[in-house]
Amino acid sequence: MNSPNSPGVAEFAWQEFVDVMRPQLSETTKFTVGESLKAKTTMQVGGPARVYAEPTNEVELQRLLKTAHARNLPVLMLGRGSNLLVPDEGVEALVISLAQPEWQAFTVRGDGRVWAGAGLRLKNLCGLAASAGLHGFEFMEGIPATLGGALRMNAGAMSGWTFDVVDEVHLLTLAGEKRVLQRSEMNVDYRHCAELEQAVALGAVLRPRAQQEPQAIKDQIKNFQLKRKESQPREPSAGCIFKNPPGTSAGKLIDECGLKGARVGDAEVSTVHANFIVNRGNATSADILGLVRRIRAQVKAARGIELEPEVMLYGKSWKEVL
Ligand SMILES: Cc1cc2nc3c(=O)[nH]c(=O)nc-3n(C[C@H](O)[C@H](O)[C@H](O)COP(=O)(O)OP(=O)(O)OC[C@H]3O[C@@H](n4cnc5c(N)ncnc54)[C@H](O)[C@@H]3O)c2cc1C
Numbered sequence: 001m002n003s004p005n006s007p008g009v010a011e012f013a014w015q016e017f018v019d020v021m022r023p024q025l026s027e028t029t030k031f032t033v034g035e036s037l038k039a040k041t042t043m044q045v046g047g048p049a050r051v052y053a054e055p056t057n058e059v060e061l062q063r064l065l066k067t068a069h070a071r072n073l074p075v076l077m078l079g080r081g082s083n084l085l086v087p088d089e090g091v092e093a094l095v096i097s098l099a100q101p102e103w104q105a106f107t108v109r110g111d112g113r114v115w116a117g118a119g120l121r122l123k124n125l126c127g128l129a130a131s132a133g134l135h136g137f138e139f140m141e142g143i144p145a146t147l148g149g150a151l152r153m154n155a156g157a158m159s160g161w162t163f164d165v166v167d168e169v170h171l172l173t174l175a176g177e178k179r180v181l182q183r184s185e186m187n188v189d190y191r192h193c194a195e196l197e198q199a200v201a202l203g204a205v206l207r208p209r210a211q212q213e214p215q216a217i218k219d220q221i222k223n224f225q226l227k228r229k230e231s232q233p234r235e236p237s238a239g240c241i242f243k244n245p246p247g248t249s250a251g252k253l254i255d256e257c258g259l260k261g262a263r264v265g266d267a268e269v270s271t272v273h274a275n276f277i278v279n280r281g282n283a284t285s286a287d288i289l290g291l292v293r294r295i296r297a298q299v300k301a302a303r304g305i306e307l308e309p310e311v312m313l314y315g316k317s318w319k320e321v322l
Helices: 011-024 058-070 122-131 147-153 214-231 250-256 285-303
Strands: 030-033 049-054 075-078 091-097 106-108 114-117 166-173 178-182 199-206 237-240 267-269 276-279
Touching: 011 030, 011 049, 011 058, 058 075, 058 091, 058 166, 058 199, 075 147, 106 122, 122 147, 122 214, 147 199, 250 285, 267 285, 276 285
Parallel strands: 049 091, 075 091
Antiparallel strands: 030 049, 106 114, 114 199, 166 178, 166 199, 237 276, 267 276
């Protein structure tokens, strides 16, 4: 997405945007100024969005994108907020969330494939697929994401990646134009999908691996749930804070540096899993940044490896702050 904190995005441009947009949106579309993002993220830190919208349907989503694009105003998508660090000062952007029912579809098509909306939570996707006897989505259980966020991040667990089950992604460009991309046309790798860096995923056609007894699928999901419970902290977090460097695990490196339990303010390196930073109550984004810097410095000094954040610094690039 465009860089939202770039200087010179004038106050009046945002006011004019709000004034122009309001009459074009239905009452069911949420459209607010200065909405706090803190409670909309799993880390539970951070400031407000300049403008925030939950569009009711694709027409209104398109209007929002086109109007912002015409004014060169930055747009950021928000999923479940489970991979984000929102700065304490908030973001100078139009933040769009696909939280409305329109975006939660799960439809088994005649050809056996599934249409799933980008606002659908993976937990629900998994449960609905299991009930329909569709095997192949179990690995998604426990990733606290929307499908849109999981596509953008190519989220993965238990040896599976989101794009393992994707055939086709439907998206809007930031200029509001609709595109349908086949899996083979998309550049996807570890925690990254290039085509969604500057676009809004609307949903995807997913391909189940096979038809199976629902109970067998549910048992596998339970199995994965138990594994997660044993290995992940319960406090608010944004999941793994760093990407695994080639050939090793970030958690192992951090643990070997004796950093479990290290704190800056209320931000703490989890004692359960060293690649998680948890919010012990009143952590700020600045606390978490401070701890990220400390971990990177210690791992670099001890092992010569530069850990790269997996969590996204919302509306900024990590290079600006590290
Ligand atoms: C307890 C915990 C466990 C986790 N476990 C895992 C795990 O096992 N594996 C894993 O990979 N991750 C894991 N994560 C991280 C996180 O859940 C994933 O990165 C997930 O894909 C983020 O999805 P989200 O909907 O929360 O997106 P957000 O965090 O809201 O956004 C992430 C990125 O996606 C973009 N985005 C969101 N929606 C759209 C859309 N519709 N179109 C285009 N871009 C969009 C955002 O702009 C942002 O750039 C975990 C996190 C937590 C808190």
